[in-house]
Amino acid sequence: GLEHRIGGIEKQHITGNVNYDPENHHLMVRLRQEKVDRAANDIPLIExxxxxxxxxxxxxxxxxxxxxxxxxxxxxxxxxxxxxxxxxxxxxxxxxxxxxxxxxxxxxxxxxxxxxxxxxxxxxxxxxxxxxxxxxxxxxxxxxxxxxxxxxx
Missing domain, CATH: 3.40.50.920 (Rossmann fold)
Incomplete structure (x- = not known):
């Protein structure tokens, strides 16, 4: 707990270890985009x-x-x-x-x-x-x- 890892272009899914694997990077980019997309469910509709x-x-x-x-x-x-x-x-x-x-x-x-x-x-x-x-x-x-x-x- 209360640890933060710094370094590398990407963190490994689940563990958070620094990771340079292209497939893991692709997965993490998609996961971050899904989080942004889901945020649309929590913001009000345009009036x-x-x-x-x-x-x-x-x-x-x-x-x-x-x-x-x-x-x-x-x-x-x-x-x-x-x-x-x-x-x-x-x-x-x-x-x-x-x-x-x-x-x-x-x-x-x-x-x-x-x-x-x-x-x-x-x-x-x-x-x-x-x-x-x-x-x-x-x-x-x-x-x-x-x-x-x-x-x-």
Whole structure:
């Protein structure tokens, strides 16, 4: 008990001894991935705010929440077909994210970076999500998101 082994690329399954066997390494990589995949059972499903299907879904995470939700509420009050969803978990994604994305003609992902989430969403779900990146050290203004969404309505 209370021991930790350091060294090597991999630990042997069960014993934890340093191990360089390719088959053991393959097994351990798969076991770790299965743990991540099972974590999806313990995280909440993604909630779509607004209609569950429509023209535009604005998908965000982190600090974009306030700007996105306010912009989408404004557009919804004007009768526009736009909804929003906000991710709290990125790996794994919520189990129903693919289904939520599929309900919309266009998915826009505003990010305060170079579009890493958009890249992940496109790769995992094969959705032609639209990146909307802002790397200026300032949060999105509501009008910026409104303008971007209006391009796709």
């Amino acid at each position: 779509v705010f607004g209609e569950k299907t429509g023209k535009v879904l604005v998908l965000g995470w982190g600090s974009t929440y306030g700007s996105i939700s306010t912009a989408v509420e404004k557009l919804q009050s004007e009768g526009k077909s736009v909804s929003s969803a906000h991710l709290r978990y990125l790996n794994p994604f919520p189990k129903n994210l693919g289904e939520a994305l599929a309900g919309f003609e266009t998915v826009i992902i505003p990010e305060m970076n170079l579009g890493q989430l958009c890249t992940m969403v496109r790769a995992k779900y094969l959705v032609d999500a639209i990146p909307f990146s802002k790397v200026k050290g300032r949060p999105f203004q509501i009008r910026e998101i409104v303008r971007k969404v209006e391009e796709y309505l």
